[in-house]
Amino acid sequence: MGDDIKVDKTLDIKGQVCPYTFVRSKLAIEKMNLGEVLEIILDHKPAVENVPKSMENEGQKVLKINQTGEKEWHVFVRKDKEKKKNA
Amino acid sequence: MAKGENVMEFSEDQILRYSRHILLPEVGGDGQERILNAKVVLVGAGGLGSPVGYYLAAAGVGTIGVIDNDRVEISNLQRQIAHNTSRIGVDKADSAKLTYETLNHDVKVVTHKERLTSKNIMQIIRDYDIVVDGSDNFPTRYLVNDACVMLKKTLVSAAVFRFEGQVMTIFPGEGPCYRCLFEIPPPPGMVPSCQEAGILGVVTGVIGTIQATEVIKAILAIGHPLKGSLLLWNALDMSFRKVKVPRNRECPVCGDHPTIKELIDYEQFCSMSH
Numbered sequence: 001m002g003d004d005i006k007v008d009k010t011l012d013i014k015g016q017v018c019p020y021t022f023v024r025s026k027l028a029i030e031k032m033n034l035g036e037v038l039e040i041i042l043d044h045k046p047a048v049e050n051v052p053k054s055m056e057n058e059g060q061k062v063l064k065i066n067q068t069g070e071k072e073w074h075v076f077v078r079k080d081k082e083k084k085k086n087a
Numbered sequence: 088m089a090k091g092e093n094v095m096e097f098s099e100d101q102i103l104r105y106s107r108h109i110l111l112p113e114v115g116g117d118g119q120e121r122i123l124n125a126k127v128v129l130v131g132a133g134g135l136g137s138p139v140g141y142y143l144a145a146a147g148v149g150t151i152g153v154i155d156n157d158r159v160e161i162s163n164l165q166r167q168i169a170h171n172t173s174r175i176g177v178d179k180a181d182s183a184k185l186t187y188e189t190l191n192h193d194v195k196v197v198t199h200k201e202r203l204t205s206k207n208i209m210q211i212i213r214d215y216d217i218v219v220d221g222s223d224n225f226p227t228r229y230l231v232n233d234a235c236v237m238l239k240k241t242l243v244s245a246a247v248f249r250f251e252g253q254v255m256t257i258f259p260g261e262g263p264c265y266r267c268l269f270e271i272p273p274p275p276g277m278v279p280s281c282q283e284a285g286i287l288g289v290v291t292g293v294i295g296t297i298q299a300t301e302v303i304k305a306i307l308a309i310g311h312p313l314k315g316s317l318l319l320w321n322a323l324d325m326s327f328r329k330v331k332v333p334r335n336r337e338c339p340v341c342g343d344h345p346t347i348k349e350l351i352d353y354e355q356f357c358s359m360s361h
Contacts, residue, residue, distance in 0.1 A: 023106045027097065027116040058112055083115055 005063055005076050008036035014043040014072070021047035022054045025077070029060060032079050037063065040075040048073045095120045101193070105147055113309045119147065123193060125306045128152030128215040130203065130231050132183040134291030135221030135245055135298060137169035142299035144187035144194045148306070151187060152215055154199040155179040166288035203227055205350035208234045217302055220244045221295065225272040226353035232257065232265035233350055236341045243301045245294050250287050250322040252294030255313050255332065256301045259341060262314035267335035267342075272353050290322050 011028045013021055021044060029038050042048055052062040052075055059081030066074045097105070097116065108114045108122070125148050129136040132155040143151055157179050159170045167179075174182040180198035187196050199211050203222075208230060212218050218240050220231045228244070235242040235257060242257040244265055257264050297318065304310045319328045340347040 019110055020102070020106060023102060023109050026109060027102070030116045083112075083117065 005037055005039075007039045007076070008032060010039040010041065012041040014041055016042075016047070017044045018047050018050050022051050025051055025055065026058070029055070029077060029079050030083070034079050034082060036079050038077045038079070040077065042073045042075065043071045045071070048075065051075055052077070095123075101147075104191070104193075108146070114307060118307050118309075121306055122147050122303065123149045125217070126150040126152070126215045127217045127219060127302055127306075128154060128199075128212055129183075129219045129221060130154050130227065131221040131223065132167070132169055132179040133157075133163065133221060133223060134166040134247065134286065134288070135295040136219070137167045137183070138292050138295035139219050139221060139299045139302070140169055140183055140187050140196075141190070142296060143302060144191045144196075146299075146303055147191060147193050148302075149193065150195050150197065150215075152197045152199060152211070153180045153183045154201065154203060154211060155183070156200050156202045166286065166291045168292070203230055205230065205352050208350065209238065212240060213238065215240070217241045217243065217305055219298055219302060221298070224355060225278065226355055228265065229272055229353060230350060233340050233347060235259060236264050236266075237350075241305050243298045243305070245298050247286055247290050247294050249285055250290060252290050252297075252320050254294060254297050254301065254318045254320075255316070256305065258312070258314050263332045263334040264338060264341040266340050266347075267338045268317065268332050270335075270339065275354075287322055290320075293320060293322070 009028060009032060011025060013024050016024060021042060025040050032038060040051060048065065052065060055062055055077050061078040061080045063076040063078055068074055105119045108119050109116055127143055127148050129140050132153045140151055159174045159177050159179055159182050161175055163170060164172060169183040169186045178200055180200050184196035184198055187194055201207055212234060218231060218235050220228060220242060222228055236259045239259045244257060245252060245254040301312055304312055315332055317330045317332050319330060336343050339345060
């Protein structure tokens with residue numbers, strides 16, 4: 001599905017809407033290591049724009065967005081940033 | 088926190104309940120986890136303590152201690168929002184526990200139905216990470232300050248009077264303490280009598296909510312705390328002022344050569360509890 005992209009974790013959140021699509025994606029990527037790739041499967045169209053935008057805002061790299069059906073998208077995000085730890 | 092330590096799995100309800108926190112880049116899932124693991128103790132479940140506890144419970148602070156040995160009276164209800172009319176006569180600590188635990192089942196409220204003294208304070212506050220002073224009298228204020236300095240506990244101190252309030256966050260060893268600001272309690276004659284000590288109810292809400300904000304910032308280690316600065320707010324002018332407070336090297340409790348090495352029980356001269 002991701003062609004040449006090696007996926008480390010897949011999060012199927014079809015049926016979820018904003019902002020929980022990003023909340024769940026963010027919780028998933030927080031638990032991953034730098035450089036790993038998260039595949040997010042969505043069926044809520046606004047989330048296809050919002051999740052990648054929010055991921056980039058938080059310093060992650062959106063590698064690709066594939067539409068695989070009339071209402072199904074796969075978003076591939078690479079973890080590029082670890083949240084700054086203050087204490 | 089290293090990867091392996093991030094073991095907490097949020098329940099479905101927690102994902103929804105804390106979603107607006109998790110969305111914040113400065114909080115996220117790991118920040119919310121820190122909040123859930125935090126232990127905060129409130130000195131007093133009155134005008135200040137009520138909103139502090141309310142917002143900390145909403146935020147998901149996992150353990151909230153409530154120190155109060157008073158009972159709810161009808162004259163409290165103009166400002167002490169943790170309580171309500173049906174709780175008149177109930178211990179304030181129990182009333183606050185019911186309010187906070189009903190708001191959020193993730194929160195465990197531990198009640199301490201005692202008046203703080205030099206004998207019991209160390210034992211009570213020892214197990215908490217952060218202390219919030221919402222007391223209504225100088226003896227307790229100084230006792231709490233000194234105990235927090237001695238135990239190196241973060242203390243969010245506040246006071247209100249009529250239309251005004253002040254807040255300062257004390258990080259012992261890093262910034263000034265309350266005694267750096269006011270070395271000794273005022274003499275009894277300088278303190279307004281109970282009859283003079285009116286308070287606009289919402290002032291306790293504003294100042295208490297600022298205290299809760301300082302607590303959550305301290306838990307998350309984000310932003311700039313009121314360390315070394317006293318925040319003054321006046322409701323009538325709607326003015327905020329921040330006054331720099333230097334650390335006093337001669338401070339009797341947190342200075343270079345402290346002279347106060349044991350806790351002091353000052354005389355209570357007006358409890359202002361009504």
